[in-house]
Amino acid sequence: MDYNKVKEGISLLLEGLGVDCNDPHFKESPERVARAWTDELCIGLKEETFHLTTFPMTSGDQPNMIILQHIPVKSICAHHLLPFIGEATVAYIPQKSLCGLSKLSRVVDFFARRPQVQEHLTSDIAQYFQHKLNPQGVGVIIKASHLCMEMRGVKHSGLMTTSALLGCFLKNSTVRAEFMALARLQ
Ligand SMILES: [Zn+2]
Structure with missing residues (x-):
């Protein structure tokens, strides 16, 4: 997984949808959304070594x-x-x-x-x-x-x-x- 690419993609998506990421409310959105995708929603991709006892x-x-x-x-x-x-x-x-x-x-x-x-x-x-x-x-x-x-x-x-x-x-x-x-x- 490439966190920076995900963050970049989310920024573009928000920009394309007209969300103003300079607005203080949404300034952190690209990072917040990217973290949710990489650290939670798709965390299975990071655990390549899952071991079954x-x-x-x-x-x-x-x-x-x-x-x-x-x-x-x-x-x-x-x-x-x-x-x-x-x-x-x-x-x-x-x-x-x-x-x-x-x-x-x-x-x-x-x-x-x-x-x-x-x-x-x-x-x-x-x-x-x-x-x-x-x-x-x-x-x-x-x-x-x-x-x-x-x-x-x-x-x-x-x-x-x-x-x-x-x-x-x-x-x-x-x-x-x-x-x-x-x-x-x-
Ligand atoms: Zn579908």
Whole structure:
């Protein structure tokens, strides 16, 4: 990320929209907006070394489905630079390793904090767990509303649902049905 370029771009955007950055109220706006984009909204781009802690399964651990719902998703649509906001459901069936439940939420946040499209976000999360945890399978569902649809274009609200299924979640219809049934429960 290049903070100076972001700040320069925000200055031009504000100038183009007729906001007077010499006005004391808006003097700090380019810096404030640039900091929000680089340090908060897109902070995932800075964390290249995010590490997933895993634990080996012991003889008492069963390879059952582990599912976390209502994970907040706040991301930026790269088509329109407007937010999309919703919830994710992440599940996996372990093979040899487990990860802490909060890490499911943490990984969603890591990938959400960058400009992208919801389809890629969903598959990035699934691929990450498949790669790092090597489970029997992974399922990710994201439901989100998009300000680029609500504030522009058709100007209607709607919930976009995307899913990414890997391993046994894709190949085994019983696993897929269990995941979909659990994901529907509140
Ligand atoms: Zn959009």
